Amino acid sequence: MSAAAHHAPTSLGVSHYKLAMWTFLGSECFFFGSLIGTYMSYRGKSINGPYPLDVFSAEVTSISTFDLLLSSLFMALAVHYAKLGEINKAIAWIGATIVGGLIFLGFQVYEFSHFYHEGLTPRVNLFGATFFTLTGFHGAHVTVGVLLLASLAYYVKAGKLNDPGESTEIIGLYWHFVDIVWIAIFTLVYLLEYT
Numbered sequence: 001m002s003a004a005a006h007h008a009p010t011s012l013g014v015s016h017y018k019l020a021m022w023t024f025l026g027s028e029c030f031f032f033g034s035l036i037g038t039y040m041s042y043r044g045k046s047i048n049g050p051y052p053l054d055v056f057s058a059e060v061t062s063i064s065t066f067d068l069l070l071s072s073l074f075m076a077l078a079v080h081y082a083k084l085g086e087i088n089k090a091i092a093w094i095g096a097t098i099v100g101g102l103i104f105l106g107f108q109v110y111e112f113s114h115f116y117h118e119g120l121t122p123r124v125n126l127f128g129a130t131f132f133t134l135t136g137f138h139g140a141h142v143t144v145g146v147l148l149l150a151s152l153a154y155y156v157k158a159g160k161l162n163d164p165g166e167s168t169e170i171i172g173l174y175w176h177f178v179d180i181v182w183i184a185i186f187t188l189v190y191l192l193e194y195t
Contacts (some may be wrong), residue, residue, distance in 0.1 A: 021170045025177045028141075032088035032181050035186060039130040043192075052193045055118045057111075062067060064107035068142075069098025072179045079172045083165035087156060090168060094153045096190050097175065101146040109137045131189065138185060141178050148174065 014022075079091035082087040112132070115121075152171050156164045 014129070015056070015166060016143065017166065018173075021173050025173060028177065028181075032138075035130075035134045036184060039134050040188060042126045042130050045192055046127040050118055050127075052127060052131075052189075053071070054114045055120050056190060056193060057114075058190070058194060059109060060107060061190050064104050065112075065182065067100055067107070068087055068104045068179055068182055071097045071104070072176055074100060076174045077176045079165070080154065081171050082168035085165075089166065090164065091153050093146050094149055094156070094168070098146055098149045099141055099148070101175075105139060106144055108135065108142075108176075112125045121189075134185060134189065138178070138181060141181070145171075145175050145178050 058118075074093050074096040078090050080098060081087075081093060082090035115128075120128050122129045137180060148171050155161050156168070161167045
């Protein structure tokens with residue numbers, strides 16, 4: 001019997017677990033909205049360098065963005081197969097999503113290291129402070145997502161979930177949210193500098 005059968009749906013027609021995730025993601029919209037708003041309000045106001053175009057690499061960031069967006073496709077496939085009850089395929093796509101997340105984090109570590117060697121740190125100027133705060137918190141969310149996915153893969157494989165489809169969908173909501181936030185960051189922080 002599925003977890004949804006054990007718990008009556010909310011008045012919105014979804015389980016309490018899914019509603020809790022949507023509520024959490026709503027609060028995260030405010031959190032990231034404030035970080036992005038702060039970055040944008042201080043954009044271009046640093047009185048000393050390095051400045052964004054001194055350190056940004058459009059190629060590196062574009063590749064890492066493509067990787068993260070591809071991982072969203074993998075997550076959608078994991079949800080699809082988990083709902084069909086094809087557990088091995090679901091786990092394989094969860095694994096692919098984890099790899100995509102780890103690659104993205106690797107790019108972020110490379111980028112932060114490169115920026116540090118170029119003289120950009122959170123203490124150098126307004127750009128450094130707001131950039132590292134915004135992208136650092138996003139990276140922390142990706143890290144949490146990778147850990148959630150690894151736990152999900154373990155519990156699905158072990159057969160310890162009453163409804164693997166719903167559990168995978170709920171973690172998938174979080175993963176897609178993290179990807180959507182990155183699209184906003186990539187557009188407003190990186191691409192805007194090249195226009």
